[in-house]
Amino acid sequence: xxxxxxxxxxxxxxxxxxxxxxxxxxxxxxxxxxxxxxxxxxxxxxxxxxxxxxxxxxxxxxxxxxxxxxxxxxxxxxxxxxxxxxxxxxxxxxxxxxxxxxxxxxxxxxxxxxxxxxxxxxxxxxxxxxxxxxxxxx
Numbered sequence: 001x002x003x004x005x006x007x008x009x010x011x012x013x014x015x016x017x018x019x020x021x022x023x024x025x026x027x028x029x030x031x032x033x034x035x036x037x038x039x040x041x042x043x044x045x046x047x048x049x050x051x052x053x054x055x056x057x058x059x060x061x062x063x064x065x066x067x068x069x070x071x072x073x074x075x076x077x078x079x080x081x082x083x084x085x086x087x088x089x090x091x092x093x094x095x096x097x098x099x100x101x102x103x104x105x106x107x108x109x110x111x112x113x114x115x116x117x118x119x120x121x122x123x124x125x126x127x128x129x130x131x132x133x134x135x136x137x138x
Contacts, residue, residue, distance in 0.1 A: 004052045008038040014131040016052075021123045023133055025096060027053035036098040056093050057121030059135065064088030064115070066107040073130060084108055090119055090135050101125070104136035 006012040008026055016024045025035050028042035029049040036055070041048050067074075068084035079085045086102040103125050105113045119135040126134050 008040045013038040017131045018128045023055045026050045034096050036096045059090040059092040061117045062089040062091045066110040100133040100135050
């Protein structure tokens, strides 16, 4: 992906996720640090020689929360007190962590959801109007 000259912005990240069906972040060419956020500067060495990096889409669920008091956009999708949804922090196989929606789990019974569960990217569940990386148990 080194030849891709797109700006390191949320808009570019969203295009990769929703149109090209890729989970990308950036890699610093100077020190090799990976970041799941599109940023023009390395948060480790502060270098500006960045390139897009495609992640494998595999990881582990590090922590999670099940949400039943939902924002309006999730209420419109049918979520709420009687139908909560799950979000969490996923540690990607490559090392970085990112916030993601977790599907394929029973959010009404959070005691059945286990941290450390292997998860994979589920691009079919990504909302094009509010793109958020989405993972499900592997």
